[in-house]
Amino acid sequence: xxxxxxxxRLDGKVAIVTGASSGFGVAIAEALAQAGAEVALxxxxxxxLAQTRDKVLASGRRAVAVPTDVSDPAACQAFVDVAxxxxxxxxxxxxxxxxxxxxPALRESPEEFQAVLDVNLSGxxxxxxxxxxxxxxxxxxxxxxxxxxIGSLGLPQAAYSASKAGxxxxxxxxxxxxxxxxxxxxxxxxxxxxxxxxxxxxxxxKFDEQLPRIPAGRGGTPAELAATVLFLASDAASYITGQxxxxxxxxxxx
Ligand code: NAP
Numbered sequence: 001x002x003x004x005x006x007x008x009r010l011d012g013k014v015a016i017v018t019g020a021s022s023g024f025g026v027a028i029a030e031a032l033a034q035a036g037a038e039v040a041l042x043x044x045x046x047x048x049l050a051q052t053r054d055k056v057l058a059s060g061r062r063a064v065a066v067p068t069d070v071s072d073p074a075a076c077q078a079f080v081d082v083a084x085x086x087x088x089x090x091x092x093x094x095x096x097x098x099x100x101x102x103x104p105a106l107r108e109s110p111e112e113f114q115a116v117l118d119v120n121l122s123g124x125x126x127x128x129x130x131x132x133x134x135x136x137x138x139x140x141x142x143x144x145x146x147x148x149x150i151g152s153l154g155l156p157q158a159a160y161s162a163s164k165a166g167x168x169x170x171x172x173x174x175x176x177x178x179x180x181x182x183x184x185x186x187x188x189x190x191x192x193x194x195x196x197x198x199x200x201x202x203x204x205x206k207f208d209e210q211l212p213r214i215p216a217g218r219g220g221t222p223a224e225l226a227a228t229v230l231f232l233a234s235d236a237a238s239y240i241t242g243q244x245x246x247x248x249x250x251x252x253x254x
Contacts, residue, residue, distance in 0.1 A: 004236075007234060007235045007236040007238075008035060008230065008231065008234045008235075008236045009035050009036050009234070010032055010035040010036045010037035010091070010092065010230075010233065010234060011035075011036035011037075012036070013036070013037045013038075013089075013091035013092060014037065014038045014039070014040065014083060014087040014088065014089045014090055014091050014092070015032045015037040015038070015039050015040070015091065015092035015093070015094065015233065016039070016040045016042065016079070016080065016083050016090060016092065016093045016094065016127070016131060017029045017032065017039055017040070017041055017042070017094045017096060018042045018043065018068070018070050018079075018094065018095055018096050018097035018123070018124075018127060019042075019043050019070075019096040019097030019098060019144075020039075020041035020042060020043050020049060020052045020065075020096070021041075021043035021044070021045045021048035021049045021051075021052060022043075022045075022048060022196065022197045023194075023196030023197050023198060023222060024096050024144065024191070024194070024196060024222050024225050024226065024229075025041075025043065025052070025094075025096045025097070026052050026055070026222070027221075027222035027223050027225065027226040028094055028096060028222075028225070028226045028229050028230075029041055029052050029055070029056055029063075030055060030056065030059070030226070031223070031226035031227060031229070031230045032092070032094075032226075032229075032230060032233065033056045033059050033061040033063070034059060035230055035234065036061070037061065037091075037092065038061050038062040038063065038087045039056055039061065039062075039063045039064075040063070040064050040066060040079070040082065040083035040086070040087060040090075041053055041056075041063060041064065041065045041066065042065075042066050042067070042068035042070070042079045042097070043067070043068065043097060044067060044068070044069050045067075046065070046067040049065040049066075049067060050065050052065070053065040062086075062087060064082060064083065064086045064087065066078075066079045066082045066083070070097045070119060070123030070124070070126065070127055071115075071118035071119050071122060071123050072126075073122075073126040073129075076123070076126035076127045076129075076130050077126075077130045079127070079130070080127070080130040080131050080133075080134055081130075083134075084134050089134075089136075090131050090134040090135050090139070091135060091136075091138065091139050091140070092139065092140050092141075092142075092233045093127060093128060093131040093132075093135075093139075093140075093141045093142070094141075094142050094144070094229055094233065095123070095124035095127055095128065095141065095142070095143045095144060095167075096144040096229075097119060097123055097124075098119060098120045098144065098146075098163075098198075099115075099116055099119045099120065099160075099198075100157075100160055100198045100199070101115075101116045101157065101159050101160050102155045102156050102157050102160070103156060103158075103159070104156040105156060105158045108158065108159065112159065113158070113159045115159075116159035116160055116163050117159060117162070117163050117166070119163075120160065120163035120164060120166075120167065121162075121163040121166040121167055121170065124143050124167060124170060125170055128141055128143075128170075128174055128186070132174075132178055132182065132184055135182070135184055136183070137182065137183025137184070138183055138235075139182070139183065139184040139185070140184065140185045140186075140187075140232065140233045140234075140237070141174065141184060141185070141186045141187070142187055142188070142189060142229050142232045142233050143167050143170065143171050143186070143187070143188040143189075144188070144189055144191065144225075144229070145164045145165075145167045145168055145171070145188045145189065145190045145244065146160070146161075146164040146190055146191060147190050147191065147192045147246060147248050147251060147252050148160055148161045148164050149161060149164035149165040149167065149168055149190060150165070150190065150246075150252065151252055153193075153210070155202075164190075167188060168188055168190075168244055171186050171187060171188040171242065171243075171244065172242045174186040175187070175241045175242030176242060179241045179242070185232075185237070185238070185240065185241040186241060186242065187232045187237070187240060187241060187242065187243050187244070187245065188243070188244045188245070189225065189228050189229060189232065189244075189245050189246075189247055190244055190245065190246045190247065190248070191220065191225050191247050191248065192214070192219075192220060192246070192247065192248025192249055192251040192252070193207070193210060193214065193219045193220065193248065193249075193251060194219055194220040194221065194222060194224075194225060195207075195219050196222060203219070207219065210251070213251060213254050214248075214249045214250060214251050215249060215250030215251075215253065215254065216249025216250055217249075218249065219249075220247065220248070220249055224247065225247055228245060228247045232245065
């Protein structure tokens with residue numbers, strides 16, 4: 001007899017995870033593999049990527065590590081090609097790679113602004129294009145945006161906030177293009193405050209100021225974000241598309 005819990009499984013599916021060398025990407029890769037997926041892992045730092053691959057292999061699932069810079073469209077296509085060749089299919093894409101930047105707007109150069117958009121907004125689009133061409137009906141894309149798309153934490157983050165807000169627009173448009181025609185759902189998660197490589201310096205200095213404004217009374221853990229990503233990637237979310245799911249312990253309700 002089938003159980004509702006089966007809907008959260010990804011057995012027989014192949015998932016691509018970008019930004020899998022640290023932070024959320026490692027937790028997401030582990031969670032998808034625990035749910036039964038084979039995973040293709042991308043990021044620039046090959047040594048750390050290999051560590052994530054070895055963790056997945058140790059859990060009994062197949063995995064490939066593909067050093068990739070998502071700001072390069074050709075590299076995104078090559079990443080998807082390797083996933084297809086090595087693992088046989090593509091069912092899920094998690095667009096998690098991202099860079100943080102805090103530069104006062106009056107001082108930010110065109111190059112600095114563009115560099116953030118290239119990774120955080122264009123990168124997910126190139127990955128989605130390449131992956132969607134390979135996916136069949138039942139596929140799912142999850143974009144990792146941020147609560148910075150809908151509010152401010154008081155940092156000078158024009159490029160970051162714009163890129164993450166743009167990712168919400170991208171999510172909605174790809175959902176309307178691909179859900180009906182191709183059977184591919186596209187959703188976004190908006191994480192709040194989590195301690196990872198990206199935020200560790202800020203955490204040490206500023207987290208205590210934020211704490212009274214987080215109803216949950218703590219920062220999130222990468223495993224909590226990964227569980228939400230798994231939900232949206234799985235058939236448990238089969239009737240959800242074009243949506244944004246905030247994962248922030250309540251930070252944005254205050
Ligand atoms: P992280 O540990 O710094 O991870 C960022 C990942 O993105 C790394 O694996 C990095 O790998 C990869 N990456 C960066 N530039 C890349 C590029 N050009 N090509 C391919 N991969 C690239 O930070 P994180 O917190 O886990 O961030 C993951 C995602 O969550 C990001 O999109 C971030 O904006 C978002 N987010 C985080 C928080 C938070 O509180 N931590 C909150 C909201 C949203 P390489 O350096 O090896 O390439």
